Amino acid sequence: MMAKFEISLIRKNIRRLSPYIAGKPIEETKREFGLKEVIKLASNENPLGASPKAVAAIKKAAGGVNRYPDSSSFYLKRKLASVFKLEPENFVLGNGSDELIDVVIKTFVSEGESILTSEQTFLEYRIIAKVNNRKVITAALKDFKFDLAEMKKKITSRTKLVFIANPNNPTGTYVSKPELERFLKGLPENLIVVLDEAYDTFIDVKDYPRGVDYIKKENLIVLQTFSKAYGLSGLRLGTAICDKKLAAFMEKTRQPFNVNLLAQAGALAALDDKQFLKNTRKVTLQGKALLYRAFREMGLSYVPSVANFILVDVGKDCREVFRELLKLGVIVRDMKQYGLDNFVRVTIGTPRENFKFIKALKTVLFKKR
Numbered sequence: 001m002m003a004k005f006e007i008s009l010i011r012k013n014i015r016r017l018s019p020y021i022a023g024k025p026i027e028e029t030k031r032e033f034g035l036k037e038v039i040k041l042a043s044n045e046n047p048l049g050a051s052p053k054a055v056a057a058i059k060k061a062a063g064g065v066n067r068y069p070d071s072s073s074f075y076l077k078r079k080l081a082s083v084f085k086l087e088p089e090n091f092v093l094g095n096g097s098d099e100l101i102d103v104v105i106k107t108f109v110s111e112g113e114s115i116l117t118s119e120q121t122f123l124e125y126r127i128i129a130k131v132n133n134r135k136v137i138t139a140a141l142k143d144f145k146f147d148l149a150e151m152k153k154k155i156t157s158r159t160k161l162v163f164i165a166n167p168n169n170p171t172g173t174y175v176s177k178p179e180l181e182r183f184l185k186g187l188p189e190n191l192i193v194v195l196d197e198a199y200d201t202f203i204d205v206k207d208y209p210r211g212v213d214y215i216k217k218e219n220l221i222v223l224q225t226f227s228k229a230y231g232l233s234g235l236r237l238g239t240a241i242c243d244k245k246l247a248a249f250m251e252k253t254r255q256p257f258n259v260n261l262l263a264q265a266g267a268l269a270a271l272d273d274k275q276f277l278k279n280t281r282k283v284t285l286q287g288k289a290l291l292y293r294a295f296r297e298m299g300l301s302y303v304p305s306v307a308n309f310i311l312v313d314v315g316k317d318c319r320e321v322f323r324e325l326l327k328l329g330v331i332v333r334d335m336k337q338y339g340l341d342n343f344v345r346v347t348i349g350t351p352r353e354n355f356k357f358i359k360a361l362k363t364v365l366f367k368k369r
Ligand code: PMP
Pocket: 043, 044, 095, 096, 097, 098, 099, 122, 165, 168, 169, 196, 198, 224, 225, 226, 227, 233, 236, 237, 238
């Protein structure tokens, strides 16, 4: 049979799907622009690399990759349980928290039920919901923040899952403890709240609610990741933390070997490297202060962030600014896809990277070339 493409071959919900656009890779940028040095401040990765302890553990484990990984992630879950003072059964691990978003939707959202989240939040909630043919309802952000009061008004008998990114990507804002608690009060029983805490390590405010404090009382699932502060984006490891009964069903929908052998070894060691986390936090908070100052000097407004990135209003078409920065060897993320046409999101880098970015941004915005 000759292959003959017909759109009818494709499931209806996939036909008009907009795919996730990942941060542009360094190597690709070097090739395209003939550049020797390119810095990437586009995917909220750790600019310090990975914990040396994790790297050593990965190298040590590498010889064993002829075997399948431990499907139960026994040692890693046990370690996580001791870190969080919970039990191993409270954890479901995934190939990045991206996969856990899929697992959560597959496990809990039936046909006809819907997912509630916000506009201008992590796009994967919407994309993965669509792939699973589930309806997504959104509320607008208010002052770049999740508007939980508005979201609560949108809950109907069909709403099954609520995704709250706390802090939110791409805005860097957070919902406070009182705001979250007000939202949780009186929710329908047949509803699960997912708190996505991908950036929890960078928090520098006192009224941030730690999701794990709520999992015993609420139908609440916390998502965390080793991709950001732990510097293990390339390994792919995310964690869902929740009530054991919910976790047991998520265990049934995940792939059996979704957490690879190197990820298990690396994460286990990374959890012991407190010094690396401490340095990462320090460099991030210092870099944030530096970037704020530079934006103020340039007369640019930005959204105060509790994460490792900042959303900044560059006052002109963000695609153009993105492209001009690329030519100068700096990759950021333009916010066109989020409908924030004049904004870019920049990940806080090392001091050297931050200076390079500031210099390049000044050139792009203010210098006649
Ligand atoms: N949630 C949020 C809010 C994110 O920003 C990201 C990464 N961009 C993720 C989840 C996914 O992280 P990972 O799959 O690498 O764990």
